[in-house]
Amino acid sequence: MFIPIKKHLLLILIFLLCSASSHAKINVFACEPEWASLVQILAGDQVDIFSATTALQDPHHIQARPSLIAKARRADLLICTGAELEAGWLPLLLRKSANGNILPGQTGHFMASEHVLLLEKPKLLDRSQGDVHADGNPHIHLDPHRIMRIAEALSRTLSRVDPDNQAYYQNNWSSFKESWSQAIAKWEQLGQSLRGKQIVVNHNSWVYLEDWLKLERVATLEPKPGIAPSSTHLAQVLAELKDNQADMILYASYQNDKAVRWLEQKTHIPVVTLPFTVSTDETLFEWYESIIKQLLDSK
Numbered sequence: 001m002f003i004p005i006k007k008h009l010l011l012i013l014i015f016l017l018c019s020a021s022s023h024a025k026i027n028v029f030a031c032e033p034e035w036a037s038l039v040q041i042l043a044g045d046q047v048d049i050f051s052a053t054t055a056l057q058d059p060h061h062i063q064a065r066p067s068l069i070a071k072a073r074r075a076d077l078l079i080c081t082g083a084e085l086e087a088g089w090l091p092l093l094l095r096k097s098a099n100g101n102i103l104p105g106q107t108g109h110f111m112a113s114e115h116v117l118l119l120e121k122p123k124l125l126d127r128s129q130g131d132v133h134a135d136g137n138p139h140i141h142l143d144p145h146r147i148m149r150i151a152e153a154l155s156r157t158l159s160r161v162d163p164d165n166q167a168y169y170q171n172n173w174s175s176f177k178e179s180w181s182q183a184i185a186k187w188e189q190l191g192q193s194l195r196g197k198q199i200v201v202n203h204n205s206w207v208y209l210e211d212w213l214k215l216e217r218v219a220t221l222e223p224k225p226g227i228a229p230s231s232t233h234l235a236q237v238l239a240e241l242k243d244n245q246a247d248m249i250l251y252a253s254y255q256n257d258k259a260v261r262w263l264e265q266k267t268h269i270p271v272v273t274l275p276f277t278v279s280t281d282e283t284l285f286e287w288y289e290s291i292i293k294q295l296l297d298s299k
């Protein structure tokens, strides 16, 4: 009498274990926090997400250290910006992690920049012009319309990587589409008063934000992308600003602010320090809110 019941329980236990393992979470390796946040929104509790960088790091330059390699080795899905943003470290990371799931051409290899049009694609590639990206400017996460297109492509990729949860991912995409559209409309409404504002930037990181909110860039402190400003170049910028005062100096909180502070002292143009991406415990929505708010507050 007892034996069949035990057998029965054992079968239930085996069934539960099997179903639990077949619904194991998808391991996601994100190169930047904005993509970690987007995956979180689209995939909720079906994924375990790791972000290789934080808002306080420069995504152009990090080390492919062993802890990152170990994370990449276990990933089912890799999501990065692409367009050479991670050219200094991602190829090495992929080689060392030797994970066939996330190599170029595989379903688990997702490059956000491949799903949108890039600005500033050089007509002629000349590396002597600094850290120029052949595919165009990679800082695409500062345009919410591009984020929308990337989210749609990403939700399709999630369904391919984890077909059992296709309905769930589609559902999340639909609700994101609706709430993100509403948020964009609100931000664009608020951002109207920023149109035509003249800005000075440190690195050319804000192209997509400028394009979206119609800000006008009048000077860049780096003479070439990735090259620190020389005193000659700064003197030239200062001279130009004497004739044409800008409304604000924009720089990302992870960047060196030496040149920015120098210019602030000389010109008294207000400095706006923006978080370049989503901080820990913050959503994509909250980050955009904070950027718009800081830009409006600086007026």
Ligand SMILES: [Zn+2]
Pocket (backbone or CB within 6 Å): 060, 138, 139, 203, 204, 205, 225
């Ligand atoms: Zn850059």
